[in-house]
Amino acid sequence: MNMDDEIYTQNILDRYRRPKNKRTMENFDAREAGVNPSCGDSLVLFLKFDEMGSIEDASFDGEGCAISQASADMLMGKVHGMRREEAKRITKEDVCGMLGISVGPAREKCALLAWGALQSALAK
Numbered sequence: 001m002n003m004d005d006e007i008y009t010q011n012i013l014d015r016y017r018r019p020k021n022k023r024t025m026e027n028f029d030a031r032e033a034g035v036n037p038s039c040g041d042s043l044v045l046f047l048k049f050d051e052m053g054s055i056e057d058a059s060f061d062g063e064g065c066a067i068s069q070a071s072a073d074m075l076m077g078k079v080h081g082m083r084r085e086e087a088k089r090i091t092k093e094d095v096c097g098m099l100g101i102s103v104g105p106a107r108e109k110c111a112l113l114a115w116g117a118l119q120s121a122l123a124k
Contacts, residue, residue: 012099016066021076024061030124034062034117036109041068045076045117054083065110067099072114074098079118088122090115 025046035042043062050056058076062069075095079087095115096103103111 012070015070015073019073023059030121032117032121034113068110068113071111075114
C-alpha cells in the first residue's frame with residue numbers, strides 16, 4: 001500500500017468511526033432506505049429542502065461495513081447545499097472518487113448503497 005492509499009484508507013476508517021452526518025432527522029422532506037442483500041449493509045437517508053429547492057440538510061442512519069458507512073457520510077456532506085438537479089447529476093464515479101480508493105466489483109455495492117438511495121429519493 002502506498003502513502004496515498006494509506007491516507008484514503010485512514011479517511012474511510014475515520015468517517016466510519018466518527019461520522020459527521022450520521023443521525024436520524026426529525027423533520028425531513030425525503031426519506032429513502034437502501035439495503036445491500038449480499039452483505040446486509042443497510043441505511044436510511046434523510047433530506048430537507050429549503051424553499052429554493054436546495055438541500056438544506058442531509059443525514060443518514062444505518063449499519064454496515066466501513067465503506068458503505070463512510071461513503072454515506074461523505075455523500076451526505078457533499079450534497080448539503082446542492083440544488084436537487086445538481087445532486088441528481090452525481091455519478092457512481094464521483095462517489096468512488098470521494099472514497100479515494102479503487103473499489104472492486106465485490107465492494108462496489110457497498111460504496112454505492114447511499115448513492116442509489118439518494119438517486120431514488122431525488123426522483124420522487
